[in-house]
Amino acid sequence: MKQITFxxxxxxxxxxxxxxxxxxxxxxxxxxxxxKPVLFGGILKHHGQ
Known part of the structure; x- marks a missing residue:
């Protein structure tokens, strides 16, 4: 079975x-x-955007 990480x-x-x-x-x-829930705003902040 293949896996997709979403x-x-x-x-x-x-x-x-x-x-x-x-x-x-x-x-x-x-x-x-x-x-996998993420906070997109947190990702942008981490990368300085």
Whole structure:
């Protein structure tokens, strides 16, 4: 079984939509999804942006 690591921040509407649609898109395929919540603002701050 292949693994997908999905980093998501719910402040992003695109991440939310992907979160909602990913199980449907992978239906019938042999993938395991590991969800990793992140704070996008914290990532930007860490990198000085």
């Amino acid at each position: 980093y998501l921040d719910f402040i992003s509407p695109y991440a939310y939509l992907a979160f909602e649609k990913l199980p449907q898109a992978l239906e019938g395929l042999s993938y395991h999804v590991v969800y």
